[in-house]
Amino acid sequence: MSSVITAQWRQKSFFPVLNEWEASKSAELDNSVLAKLLQLKRREPLPTSGKLGDAFEFDLDRTLECPTLDDIAQFQRQHPLWGMPYALPGLSDGEEKTLSQWLQEGARFDPRPPLSKSAQREIGQWEAFFNGRSNKERLVARYIYEHLFIGHIHFKGHPDAEFYRLVRSTTPPGQAIVEIDTVRPYELSAGADFYYRLRPVVATIVDKNHFVYELSDEKKARYQALFFTPDYEVTALPSYRDATAANPFKTFIDIPLNSRYKFLLDDAGYFFSGFIKGPVCRGQVAINVIQDRFWVVFIDPDSDFVEQSSAFLAENARYLSLPGSGGDEIGVLDMAKYTDLGQQYLIKKDAFIGESLLKDQGAGLDTLWDGGGKNTNAALTVFRHFDSATVVTGFVGDTPLTGWVVDYPVFERIHYLLVAGFNVFGSSAHQVATRRYMDYIRRDAENNLLRFMPAKQRQRIYDRWYQGLGARFEKLFWEPLYSIDIETAMDFKTNDYVGEFFDQVRRRLGAAAGKNDAINHCRQEACPQLDASLLRQEVDKQMRRLAGLKGKQLKALPEVAFVRIETGQPQQDLVYTLVVDKALSNVSFMFVESLRRVPEHDTLTVVPDFLGSYPNFFFAVKKDQLNDFVNMLKQARTPKSIEAFYRRFGVRRSNPEIWRYSDWFNEQHKLQNGLKAGLFDLNRYQNL
Secondary structure, X not given: OOHHHHHHHHHOOOOOOOOOOOOXXXXXXXXXXXXXXXXXXXXXOOOOOOOOOOOOOOOOOOOOOOOOOOOHHHHHXXXXXXXXXXXXXXXXXXXXXXXXXXXXXXXXXXXXXXXOHHHHHHHHHHHHHHOOOOHHHHHHHHHHHHHHXXXXXXXXXXXXXXXEEXXXXXXXXXXXXXXXXXXXXXXXXXXXXXXXXXXXXOOOOEHHHOOEEEXXXXXXHHXXXXXXXXOOOOOOOOOXXXXXXXXXXXXXXXXXXXXXXXXXXXXXXXXXXXXXXXXXXXXXXXXXXXXXXXXXXXXXXXXXXXXXXXXXXXXOHHXXXXXXXXXXXXXXXXXXXXXXXXXXXXXXXXXXXXXXXXXXXXXXXXXXXXXXXXXXXXOEEEEEOOOOEEEEEOOOOOOOOOEEEEOHHHHHHHHHHHHHOOOOOOOHHHHHHHHHHHHHHHHXXXXXXHOOOOHHHHHHHHHHXXXXXXXXXXXXXXXXXXXXXXXXXXXXXXXXXXXXXXXXXXXXXXXXXXXXXXXXXXXXXXXXXXXXXXXXXXXXXXXXXXXXXXXXXXXXXXXXXEEEEEOOOHHHOEEEEEEEEOOXXXXXXXXXXXXXXXXXXXXXXXXXXXXXXXXXXXXXXXXXXXXXXXXXXXXXXXXXXXXXXXXXXXXXXXXXXXXXXXXXXXXXXXXXXXHHOOEOOHHHOOOO
16 A cells, blocks of 8 residues: 555544554564554453353444554553454464564565466456447446446356456556446446456455356357347447436346346346345345345246336336436435335336236246256345345245245346445435335335235235234335236145245246255155265254244344254264244334334244354254254243353353364355355354
8 A cells, every 4th residue: 555545544534553663573563553452362361151241342333443552551451351352262372473473574465476377368358358349249248247346256167266356447458457446336437438357356255245256158158149149239328327327227228138137047146145245235224124034036038027028118217217326415305206216117017017918817837937947046045134134046944924026127126226326335315215215126026926826815915924013004105016906827725825836936946946955844754865964864853853943942042153063073063054034024114123023933944054144153062962952942031041051052252162163164164165155254243
């Protein structure tokens, strides 16, 4: 970092935690806040058992600040137990020695080794592809960039540790990248010339913002088939003005709708991860727009739904304007404007479906995308963990309360509302407008699902999803629209309509629905996984009991917990994730969620792998004690019984062994999930 840039940061009240003065070994430690906080932990270690006291703050929005060098002495007197790592055991002697030596040597970092020739060759080929000069090539490249800009790109067949970002640079391929910094990917100064470049990711890969898009020869051939084989012209390029650029239905109208939709479907899990792992999903208020767990399926891109929708969307593009169209200067009237547009679109869409798409026959299984029988992006599961979220491919867990059936306009608006058009540092009005508009997108996707239900049952099913005072208040301003007069083409044998619908969808999708969930979705006495080891099958039996716990039996558990099943042979130890699905009477409001909680309906999903980026707790359970683990959890409802449960099986923040368990979980994550794995964040690890 140059001195000029450093000075600018200092003007914004940022201060150094490393030595910036005399260059000597002693000064590197004496003038380093980091060194002094490590030394404080050595002098004043935490207790090694039990819960930590009230002196520590653990809330996500805690107001803690790092002291300056001038304040460090007073900080140490006031908070003697706040040494680094904060509210966790100190580092080992060897680890602390390594850090001290690094600080004494000036906190130098070694530059990354130069790119391999094969990586340079791939970069050259892909940058040439993204920088074609015809109008069609430029429009397609812009469309791809505006969808890939946030994730990590990997070249198929290359080392797992190599990732890139697709960026815009003022310099052409072959020269050093000078990235153009804009808040949104569709913003650009008038007349600015730029090139798409692939920039190596040099930061440590952390799971919370790591999701991977793979480029390959097959992907390039797919792009050719989707975007260049179809016969269409691009006579003029769209502008980068907010009013136009924030509306993809206007910006990319020249690219066939079917091509755009198939591009999204091919890697649906990646694009959903954009808003699940992107900056929009930070904090409870931001993501309480969704249920704790739901399944997602998609309208078939080759169905009449898509073919006939192209003209309808072109005619009604103005109703699809998103809050990002107003930039960050959104006022109260603008918020009302986008809310009204969202509702007007749903009214027009419902009329269009009734008059055109479903006028002869209701919605049936043939209108759903089957992923070609193998692409597991055809079915997704979304988990919400109070103030974070996770998306995985395939149907995971038992049948959820709700589900989404996503069509192209739902999919595209989610991306441009929550990823491309969202500014995490924008005004409160911008963020509230974004959150409020997402209500309409969720309802749109849920309405699509309701159209598959028997006409006379749709209101009853909808009322199960939206109960309580909040839902009744909402109905003063909103009525559901799901083609109530058009009967479904589905054939139901039971009155569990949502469950039976997804059972039929699972059969239609086959392998694309993911592996059969033998723990949470078991409908018989035994549900063995034929491809699982005998050890796994034995442990799964106990985990099936665990997954059957509900309501108050789950009182002791946090949102997300990792469990290490210790077998006596560490290389055979197993890992499971416990995810509490917390029930709400409705998701209509941003606030007072505690008043909408229905804890007696809480359920548990047990995943035989890792799920989530922020583990709230670790459990270590010996295989022959699994029965005790399940029984003690089931009875852990009083402070005394909860304390006994955590004392026996929990790895608390005070436990010096927590680092060993953290290392093991991270290593297993890498072994099991390869290039998709990143380091877990312990920032939300609870003091239980």
